[in-house]
Amino acid sequence: MPIQTIGILSPGDMGQAIAAVLNQHGLKTIAALDNRSERTRQLAAAANIQDVGSLTQLVIESDLILSVLVPAAAIEAAKQVAEVISNVGKQILYVDCNAIAPQALLMIRTSVARESDR
Template sequence: MDQPTVGILHPGSMGAAIAACAATNAVEVLWCEAGRSTASVERATRFGLTPVAELAELLERSDIVISLCPPANAEDLARDVAGRRFAGVYVEANAINPTRGQRIAALLEHSATVVDGGVVGSPPVGGKTPTLYLSGPADATERIEALFGGTAVRTAVLGAEVGKASALKLAYASFQKTSRVLVALAVGMAREHGVDQELIEVASRRTDSYLAEPEYVAKTAARAWRWGPELEEAADALATAGLPPEMLRAAAVTLARWYDAKDDSELTLTDALDQLAQP
C-alpha cells in the first residue's frame, strides 16, 4: 500500500503527538496554520509537521485527514471540510457522542469516507501507548491501522458501524473523568474540616483508589477545559440511551470552575481546591 499524505486538524497536545506517529508511515503530515495560536505553531514544529497556509491546500494534498479538536468544534470543522469536497478518508477522532459522529458522517458521505475514532490513553510521548479505536468501512479502517503500524499508537477495530468507537471512548471517559472530579470534591470537603490527610490515609488502605492520589486533582483542573465539554458529550449520549445524564452534567459544571486554569502545569493541589471553592 502506497504511503499516504496525512492532514491533522488541529494539532493540540494529543493531535500533534498522534500526527507525529502517523508520520512514520506517511509521505508527510500537514497542518493548517491559519488562525492557530503561537503554541500550536511551536507544537507542530516540535513534532515535525509540515505547515500549509489554508485548509483548502491541506485537503487537496491529503489522502487521510484526522480531526482532533475540542468537541464543540467538531461539526463546524467537518462542515468546512465537506464544503470543500474532500474525497479521502476522514477520521473523526474527537470525543463526541455517537449521534454527532453519525451526523458528521452524513455531512461528508457524498465525497469522503468517514472512520469513527476514539483515543483512549495519554498522548503517545515518553513511552505512553494510547489506543485509537476505530469503526467504519473495512477498507478505510485497514488504511488507518496501516498508518499507525509499528508506532506508539495502537489501533483496534470495533466493526463497520460509525459511532461504536465514539461510544467506547465516552463510556470510558464518563467513569475516568467523573471519578477524578469526585476526588476533588471529597478532598475539598475533608480539607474544610481539617481531615484531608486522614481521608487520604483511609483511601490508601484500599487498592486502586483515586482518593489515594489527590495530587492528580491539579492535573484534572488543568485539563478541565477539555474534560468538561467531553462529559457534556457523554451526558448527551446517556440521554439518547434513556439513561440519566445529570451526574455527568454536574461533573461538567464542577469542571467549569477550573476553566481559567487551562493547561497550567504549575498549579498545585492547594491552588486547585481554592479555585474549586470559589463560585
C-alpha cells in the first residue's frame, strides 16, 4: 500500500514542522483537532494540515500515523490510537517519534500491535 495520507499526533511546533515538509513532498497530512487549542489549530492551518475532527476519522483516513507530542503523553496516546485501530478494524503503520525510554517504546509497540492484529 503506498503511503499518501499521514496522520499527525499532534500538530504542535514539531508536528506542524514535520507536516510542512511532508506536504512539500506531495503527501497529505491530517490531524484530529476536536478539542484542541486555537494555537494548535493555527499551527495546523499554517502547515496545511487538514482537520478530520476525531481520532477515529484520523485512523480511517491515514495510511501512517506519526506520534509527535510531549513524551509524557506518548503511552496514553498510543493506547487511545490502539483502541481506535481495534474498533475500526484497520491495519496501519504507527510511528512514535517521541523522545521516550526504550521500555516505553516496547509498551507502545505491544499495545498497538495487539490491537491491530484483532
